[in-house]
Amino acid sequence: MSAASGAASGGAKPSSSRAKPANKAEAAADWADGRLGIYSLAKSNLRKIFPDHWSFMLGEICLYTFIIIILTGVYLTLFFKPSMGEVVYHGSYMPLNGIRMSEAYASTLDISFDVRGGLLIRQIHHWAAILFVAAMLVHMMRVFFTGAFRKPREINWIFGAMLLILGMFDGFMGYSLPDDLLSGTGIRFMEGAVLAVPIVGTYLQMFLFGGQFPGDDIIPRLFTVHVLLIPGIMLGLLVAHLILVFYHKHTQFAGPGRTEKNVVGMPLMPVYMAKAGGFFFLVFGVTSVVSAIATVNPIWAYGPYRPDQVSTDAQPDWYMGFSEGLIRLMPGWEIRAWGHTLNLGVFIPLMIFPLVLVAIWVYPFIEAWVTGDKREHHIADRPRNAPVRTSFGAAWISLYLVLLVAGGNDLFATHFHMSINSITWTMRIAFFVVPVLTFIVTKRICMGLQRRDRDKVLHGRESGIIKRLPHGEFIEVHEPLSPAQLHKLTAHDQLRPVELPAAVDENGVKRKITRSQKLRAKLSRGYFGEEGQIAKPTAEEYREITSGHGHH
Amino acid sequence: MSHDMSEEKLPEHRGSEGHEVAVHDDPFADPGLPPHEVRRTDIDERAARRAERQVALLFTVSMLATIGFIASYVVFPIDQIVFIWPFGHVSSLNFALGTTLGAALFCIGAGAVHWARTLMSDVEVADERHPIEAPEDVRAKVISDFKAGAEESGFGRRKLLRNTLIGSMALVPLSGVVLLRDLGPLPGKKLEHTGWDAATPAKPIKLVSMNTDEPLKAEDVTVGSLVFAKPQGLSEASEGFQQAIAKDAVMLVRIAPEDIKDRPSREMGFDGILAFSKICTHVGCPISLYEQQTHHVLCPCHQSTFDLSDGARVIFGPAGHPLPQLKIKTDADGNLIATGDFNAPVGPSYWERA
Ligand code: HEM
Ligand code: FES
Numbered sequence: 001m002s003a004a005s006g007a008a009s010g011g012a013k014p015s016s017s018r019a020k021p022a023n024k025a026e027a028a029a030d031w032a033d034g035r036l037g038i039y040s041l042a043k044s045n046l047r048k049i050f051p052d053h054w055s056f057m058l059g060e061i062c063l064y065t066f067i068i069i070i071l072t073g074v075y076l077t078l079f080f081k082p083s084m085g086e087v088v089y090h091g092s093y094m095p096l097n098g099i100r101m102s103e104a105y106a107s108t109l110d111i112s113f114d115v116r117g118g119l120l121i122r123q124i125h126h127w128a129a130i131l132f133v134a135a136m137l138v139h140m141m142r143v144f145f146t147g148a149f150r151k152p153r154e155i156n157w158i159f160g161a162m163l164l165i166l167g168m169f170d171g172f173m174g175y176s177l178p179d180d181l182l183s184g185t186g187i188r189f190m191e192g193a194v195l196a197v198p199i200v201g202t203y204l205q206m207f208l209f210g211g212q213f214p215g216d217d218i219i220p221r222l223f224t225v226h227v228l229l230i231p232g233i234m235l236g237l238l239v240a241h242l243i244l245v246f247y248h249k250h251t252q253f254a255g256p257g258r259t260e261k262n263v264v265g266m267p268l269m270p271v272y273m274a275k276a277g278g279f280f281f282l283v284f285g286v287t288s289v290v291s292a293i294a295t296v297n298p299i300w301a302y303g304p305y306r307p308d309q310v311s312t313d314a315q316p317d318w319y320m321g322f323s324e325g326l327i328r329l330m331p332g333w334e335i336r337a338w339g340h341t342l343n344l345g346v347f348i349p350l351m352i353f354p355l356v357l358v359a360i361w362v363y364p365f366i367e368a369w370v371t372g373d374k375r376e377h378h379i380a381d382r383p384r385n386a387p388v389r390t391s392f393g394a395a396w397i398s399l400y401l402v403l404l405v406a407g408g409n410d411l412f413a414t415h416f417h418m419s420i421n422s423i424t425w426t427m428r429i430a431f432f433v434v435p436v437l438t439f440i441v442t443k444r445i446c447m448g449l450q451r452r453d454r455d456k457v458l459h460g461r462e463s464g465i466i467k468r469l470p471h472g473e474f475i476e477v478h479e480p481l482s483p484a485q486l487h488k489l490t491a492h493d494q495l496r497p498v499e500l501p502a503a504v505d506e507n508g509v510k511r512k513i514t515r516s517q518k519l520r521a522k523l524s525r526g527y528f529g530e531e532g533q534i535a536k537p538t539a540e541e542y543r544e545i546t547s548g549h550g551h552h
Numbered sequence: 553m554s555h556d557m558s559e560e561k562l563p564e565h566r567g568s569e570g571h572e573v574a575v576h577d578d579p580f581a582d583p584g585l586p587p588h589e590v591r592r593t594d595i596d597e598r599a600a601r602r603a604e605r606q607v608a609l610l611f612t613v614s615m616l617a618t619i620g621f622i623a624s625y626v627v628f629p630i631d632q633i634v635f636i637w638p639f640g641h642v643s644s645l646n647f648a649l650g651t652t653l654g655a656a657l658f659c660i661g662a663g664a665v666h667w668a669r670t671l672m673s674d675v676e677v678a679d680e681r682h683p684i685e686a687p688e689d690v691r692a693k694v695i696s697d698f699k700a701g702a703e704e705s706g707f708g709r710r711k712l713l714r715n716t717l718i719g720s721m722a723l724v725p726l727s728g729v730v731l732l733r734d735l736g737p738l739p740g741k742k743l744e745h746t747g748w749d750a751a752t753p754a755k756p757i758k759l760v761s762m763n764t765d766e767p768l769k770a771e772d773v774t775v776g777s778l779v780f781a782k783p784q785g786l787s788e789a790s791e792g793f794q795q796a797i798a799k800d801a802v803m804l805v806r807i808a809p810e811d812i813k814d815r816p817s818r819e820m821g822f823d824g825i826l827a828f829s830k831i832c833t834h835v836g837c838p839i840s841l842y843e844q845q846t847h848h849v850l851c852p853c854h855q856s857t858f859d860l861s862d863g864a865r866v867i868f869g870p871a872g873h874p875l876p877q878l879k880i881k882t883d884a885d886g887n888l889i890a891t892g893d894f895n896a897p898v899g900p901s902y903w904e905r906a
Contacts, residue, residue, distance in 0.1 A: 049679035084794075092631055100788055116630050120649045152684050185837060185853065192835025192900035202739035202902050210736045212743070212795050213836070217736075249681055257585030262678040264585065271672050278664025285658025292650020293639045307798035308762070308780070308830055308838045310852055327870060328854045332834065334872030334901055341905040345872045346835060378681060410855060420855045421868055457580075483583040490580040542579045 050272050051252035051265035055146075058139035059245075060276055062163075064283040065132035066238065072125040073227060079115055081107040082177065082223035084216045093300050101179075101304035104219045108178035108299055123291035129171045130296070131287065133319040136164045144363075144393045146380035148251045150373075154364040156244040159237050161360050166234050168319050173226040175297060175317055179219055182297075184305025186316055187218060189327075196346035214307060251380040254491035256484040260378050318404070325403030326352060329428050363392075370523045371495055384453070385492045387446035388527045391439040398438035402430045443532075450534040453489045456481065457537045458545050480546070490536050497524040497532075585676060593670045603670035610663035617656035624648035743902060746799040747783050748878060749893040756889035758784040759802065759827065759880065767887040768804070773825045776844040779804040780830065783890070799898045801830035801838060802878055804888075807847055807861050814863035820879040820895070822888065827878040828864050829898045832856055834871035836899045849875075872901055 021027040033039045050056075083103040089096050091106065092113040111118035140160060143149055149157035176183040191213045195201045210217030249263045258264050266272065302311050316324055326349035333344040367389065368374075383390040405412065406427040413420045460478035467477050481489070500521045505511050526532055592599040628645040635641050686694070707714055751757040758767045762780035765787065773779050781802045786793065806825050812818040817826065828849075830838050837853035847861040856869030864875035876894035883889050897905055 049677055113630065116625055116645060117649050119643065119646045120653070123646075123650070188836045189853070195900050195902040198903050200903075202743060202904060205902075206736040206739050206742075207732065208736070213798050214794050215736075248684070249679070256583050257676075257678065259582065261681050263681060264676050264678045266674065266676065271668050271674070274664045274668035274672060278661040278668065281657045281661030281664065283661075285654045285656070285661060287654075288650050288657060289654035292647050292654060293642070305794075307794060307836075308782075308801035310838045310840055324854075327835070330870050332856070332866055332870045332872040336906075339906045340903055341901045342903070343872060343901045345870050346900070376684065410852075424855070424869075483579075483581070484586060486580050487582050491582075539578055539580060543577075546579075 045246065046269050047267040048246065049249075049263050049265045049267055051250050051258075051263055053253060055142045056250065057279065058135055058142050060279055061135035061283055062132060062139055063238070063242075064280045065128045065135060065287070066234070067280070068128040068284055068287060069125060069132060070231065072121045072128065073231075075121050076111065076125060077227060079107060079111045079118060080104070080177070080223075082220045084179065084214070084219050096300065096303070099304065102219065104177060104179040105299070105304045108180070112300060120288070120291055123296055124287055126175070126296045127287050127291050127294075129174060130317060130319075131283075133164070133167050133171055133317075136160075136167055137319070140164060140360075141393065141397070145383040145386075145390055146251065146253075147377065147386055147389065148380055149364040150377040151368065152248055152376050153244070153251075154368075156241060156248070157364050158361050159241045159244070161357070163234060163237050163241065165357060166230050166237070170226055170230040170234070171317055172320055173222045173230070176222055177219060177226060178297075178299045179305050180299040181302040181305050181309060181311045182299070184214070184307070185310055186320075188213065188307065193346055193350050196343040196350060198342055198347065214305070249378070251378050253382070254379050255488050258379065260376070263378070316407075321407040322400055322403035323349070323353065324407030325405065325409075325427070328409055329403075329406050329424065329431055370520060370527055372498055372524075373495065379491070381492065384446040384449040385533070387443045387450070388532050390446055391442040394442040395435035395439040399431070399435045402427060402434050406431070447534055450536075454534055454537050457486060457489050458542060486542075492536070494533055494536055495528045497521070497528045585678065588675050591670065591674065600671060603666065607663045607667045607671075610659045610666065614656045614659035614663070617652045617659065621649060621652035621656060624652055739904070743899070743905070744897045745893055746898055747786060747796050748800060748890050751783075751890045751892055753891045756883065756891045758883075759804070759888040759890060760784045762801070769886045770823060770825060770882055770888060771886075773804045773806045773888075775806045775808070777805075778840075778842040778849070781827070781888075798836075799829075799831065802827050803830045803839065803842075803849070805842065805847065805860050811847070812861050814861070814865075817863040817877060820877050822881050825880065825888070826860060827880045827888075827890070828858075828860060829876040829878070829894055831875075831899045832871060833866075833873050833875060833900060834869070839875075 018030065021030050029038065081103040085103045086100055087103055087106050089099050089101055089106050089109065091097075091109055093109050096109065108122075111122055113119070143157065143160070172186065176187050191205060191209065194205045194208060197204060205213070208218070208221070209215040210221075250265075252258050252263055252265070255264075303309075327346065330345050330349050333348075335342040335344060381389075383393075406424070409420060409423045409427060412418065413423050460480040463477045463479045465477040466474055468474055498521055500513055500517060501511055503511060503513070593603050594600075624645065628648055630643075630645050632644045633641050634644045634647070636647060639647075702708060748757060759781040760767050760783070761772070762782055767784060768779065768781055781804055782797060783800055786796050786800060790796070804825055804827050806823075809818060809824040812821070812824065812826070818824075821827070832839050832851040832853065834851065834854055834856045837851050839849050839851045839858070841850040841852060842848075843850070846859070848857050848859055848867065849864075850857050851869070851871070854870050856871035857867050858864040858871070858875050859867050860875075864877065866872070866874060873896075876896040876898050878890050878894050879892060880888050880890050
């Protein structure tokens with residue numbers, strides 16, 4: 001600072017051609033620019049344009065809940081003792097007085113009952129974690145359904161998907177830390193799953209737990225992974241994710257003046273600084289109030305973990321519910337041969353998880369391969385205009401929901417007085433049938449909506465006014481759409497399905513058509529054939545209808 | 553191949569880009585950005601001042617809420633429980649801190665958003681996008697720079713250097729892998745045996761009640777109840793209790809001997825009393841629910857159901873094999889004793905399990 005003012009007032013400085021700073025703040029900025037080059041960085045970013053849409057706030061919720069989690073998590077580490085050493089509890093929570101428990105559990109009780117505000121911070125941490133994963137999932141859906149994962153954003157899609165997985169695992173590890181009866185059961189589940197891995201399962205289990213279950217090591221190890229390793233990786237990914245959002249510039253929906261070559265909205269400074277900054281406080285404020293009035297994870301009610309005891313309504317946090325569903329639906333297949341056991345009943349669900357991940361990661365590339373489309377896309381699709389993609393997404397969600405329900409099959413059984421057996425069988429069938437039905441229904445809905453858009457463009461909007469024609473017929477008056485609306489409803493691309501190259505080439509030589517070409521042509525027909533989209537109205541059709549016989 | 557197969561099928565131009573080439577008679581042409589619609593606060597100074605007052609009020613409420621937070625921290629005792637409708641019995645401190653903190657944060661956010669929406673310009677502006685791909689000359693320069701650098705390094709030419717470098721880089725992480733060895737012991741036969749393994753016919757181990765720590769006698773196990781037991785000498789205070797109980801926990805039932813369908817199972821019991829592992833063979837939850845008419849036990853975790861009258865066979869759910877059984881009898885004083893380990897490894901299955 002003093003250097004800058006010195007340079008400014010020195011006058012005869014050999015190399016500074018810069019104008020004199022108008023005030024202290026400018027002088028400070030000049031100083032920083034001389035070292036960090038902040039002006040070049042801010043040049044295109046300070047007034048960077050962001051488009052406005054409510055669904056673009058979902059990613060912000062993820063960011064803010066992550067910050068809340070870090071802030072509250074650091075506070076918790078000041079009091080939490082990640083140790084399985086045993087102590088006899090003599091804290092303020094009377095019902096557990098004199099009970100043996102791990103230091104981890106005892107210190108979580110202390111946070112809840114002896115540190116003023118500790119309970120609130122614990123609750124905020126946990127609620128924020130629940131919200132975090134939920135926001136990530138919904139944010140991912142938004143990106144998927146609008147096709148915002150297409151070129152050039154495929155890599156950012158992968159970063160995001162990794163954040164989702166890491167977030168879920170970190171949440172699982174987080175609620176395992178207090179070593180209460182509920183979360184200990186979750187760790188036991190993890191042990192069983194690790195043991196089911198063929199060949200190396202027992203080794204993995206011993207190395208993970210430092211011996212037989214539960215041992216003394218798992219909580220401190222989970223702690224390090226939970227507070228350091230995974231948050232560190234997530235922070236890196238998150239920064240990369242946001243840098244790419246800035247670099248690519250946000251997608252926008254079609255509309256008047258919005259093209260593939262521009263981005264329309266309001267500038268970062270001041271509007272989005274105020275809106276997004278304010279939104280952080282809104283999210284934080286709401287999370288605090290929720291934490292004041294709704295208890296989440298009352299570990300004192302579960303008691304300390306003991307491997308021979310269980311709390312009957314054991315349920316993981318919602319985002320782990322699908323794995324619970326998978327494991328409950330799977331029949332207990334075990335193959336025993338040559339002195340070995342292959343525990344398929346646990347191993348298959350365990351493998352479905354990475355498969356689903358890979359499916360999420362590669363979807364952008366699969367779609368790009370089917371379309372053969374190598375252009376950049378910055379106009380977000382309306383979900384109805386990509387019926388097959390939308391139906392895949394809906395089917396995926398329905399599968400997730402089936403598994404969530406299956407994960408709570410005992411709750412449903414007691415609630416609806418049905419036998420667990422019949423619920424489980426229903427869900428087993430639903431696992432296969434519901435996604436298919438969802439796909440079909442969603443596609444029909446999309447096609448119907450496309451048809452409606454087409455009608456709207458060609459015949460105008462229904463005005464709700466009924467008119468009687470001279471010869472007695474009643475008709476509803478249709479209002480023509482404005483040019484902006486006409487543009488909006490017809491702005492989307494419609495690809496044609498790819499065709500197989502002719503079986504013989506120009507020289508009459510037989511061409512070899514590979515299996516992948518055939519598959520691609522078939523998929524492409526599914527996406528863009530008559531079954532996959534309704535042709536949008538052409539200018540000729542429009543002119544013919546509107547000019548010819550007036551409109552009704 | 554697949555590349556050129558599709559390129560010509562892409563529409564030559566996209567509607568959304570059409571506005572630059574918009575021919576006037578295209579009814580769907582992009583009409584361009586709509587004119588800005590003014591808000592009251594843009595033209596009415598009184599409305600603008602009202603919005604300003606609202607924002608300032610929100611910020612003031614936030615300040616008051618923070619003072620309220622500090623006051624609550626000091627005033628409310630940590631162990632006070634109050635009834636607040638409709639939330640029920642809550643800690644007054646937690647409630648006061650959470651609501652004041654929430655209000656302080658929320659009002660800052662609400663103020664900032666209201667400010668942005670009413671008083672900051674809402675004129676929409678367009679920024680241009682630039683293609684991400686570098687222009688051809690940049691691409692050519694980078695590739696030739698890279699080639700020059702690679703050439704100067706000799707990486708491609710000096711095969712010996714290259715290969716030994718790759719070899720050393722591939723080996724060096726092994727040190728890190730080796731260091732992980734002491735994370736835990738090797739499995740050996742650890743999973744096969746439990747604490748009951750120490751029992752022999754000459755030196756049997758008594759089954760003691762999980763609740764009272766007293767040796768169990770046959771008459772303590774009555775029809776219709778599930779009795780939980782552990783080996784004598786294992787107490788909560790003993791070193792390694794958690795690890796031991798994770799495998800040694802036993803549940804006892806009494807079934808009329810004629811109702812026991814499985815002969816070997818009946819013979820491992822005593823007078824209709826059967827001792828099974830309490831640890832579910834699915835992923836290891838403790839079993840806790842018993843239905844006395846059917847002699848079924850249910851694991852609360854994923855509802856695996858075992859028929860205790862039929863060798864604890866799995867009759868429903870995701871478990872893959874029956875619960876291990878512990879052979880029991882009585883000693884001279886009528887105490888239930890075990891003379892050996894379970895008839896199978898306890899808990900979830902694993903690769904080495906025969
Ligand atoms: C740097 C980041 C983080 C730090 C320093 C941190 C720290 C902690 C600590 C010390 C605990 C144990 C105390 C307690 O259970 O009350 C804990 C628990 C927990 N953490 Fe984190 N954490 C971080 C990130 C996360 C993330 C990313 C998630 C989830 C997506 C998460 C979810 C949880 C949950 C659900 C609990 C259980 C809280 C409860 O007991 O109710 N944490 N965390
Ligand atoms: S652990 Fe018993 S059914 Fe899963």
